[in-house]
Amino acid sequence: MASIFSKIVAGEIPCHRVAETDHCLAFLDINPVVRGHVLCIPKKEVDNLFDLDPQLYDELMRFARRVAKGVSAVCLCKKVGVAVVGLDVPHAHVHLLPLNEPSDFSFSHHVSMTPEELARLAADIAAAVE
Numbered sequence: 631m632a633s634i635f636s637k638i639v640a641g642e643i644p645c646h647r648v649a650e651t652d653h654c655l656a657f658l659d660i661n662p663v664v665r666g667h668v669l670c671i672p673k674k675e676v677d678n679l680f681d682l683d684p685q686l687y688d689e690l691m692r693f694a695r696r697v698a699k700g701v702s703a704v705c706l707c708k709k710v711g712v713a714v715v716g717l718d719v720p721h722a723h724v725h726l727l728p729l730n731e732p733s734d735f736s737f738s739h740h741v742s743m744t745p746e747e748l749a750r751l752a753a754d755i756a757a758a759v760e
Contacts, residue, residue: 633721636675646752648700649759653686654693656759658752659725661740666705666728666751670694671721679714679722694724700759701726704751711735 637643638657645657648668659667672690676682682690698710707728714724715737729735743751 633675633719635669635671635719635721635723639671639673646748648752648755649693649697651689651693654690656693656697656726658748658755660748662743663725663737663740664727664729664734665741665743666701666707666726666755668697668701668726668755670697670724670726676722677716677720679716679724682722690722690724694726697755697759698726700755700757701728703758704754713737 632640634643638645639655647655647657649656653673654670655673656668656670659669670690670693672682672686674686679687694712698712702710705728707730709729711727711729712724713727713735716722727735
C-alpha cells in the first residue's frame, strides 16, 4: 500500500510544496513542530533513509540543504535543525526545523497554523529556495 507521502507525490493528496526536483519533493508538515517545519522526501517510496541507493541519498541531502537555506531566509532562525525519525510514515523523509531555542526541536509539541498561513509560508519559502 502506498504511503501518504507517495500519495502526495502522485497528487492524490494536496500539500504545501516548497521545492521539487525530478527525484525529490519538499513540503510543509501539516502538523508542524515549529513554524516553517518542512519535510524533504525522495519521490521513490523507500521506508528507511539508509536503504536509499547512494545516488538518491546524496541527491536528497543536497536537496534538503538547498531547501534549508530557503527556510532559514524566511523563518529568521538561529539554525535549521535536521532530523530523521521515520517512525510515523514508512517513507524516508528529512525534517527541517527552524530553531531559536533547544525546545524548538521537541516533537512532543506542535504549533497550530491555518491553511492560509501554511499556503503563504510555503509560497515565501518556495520563493527563497534557489
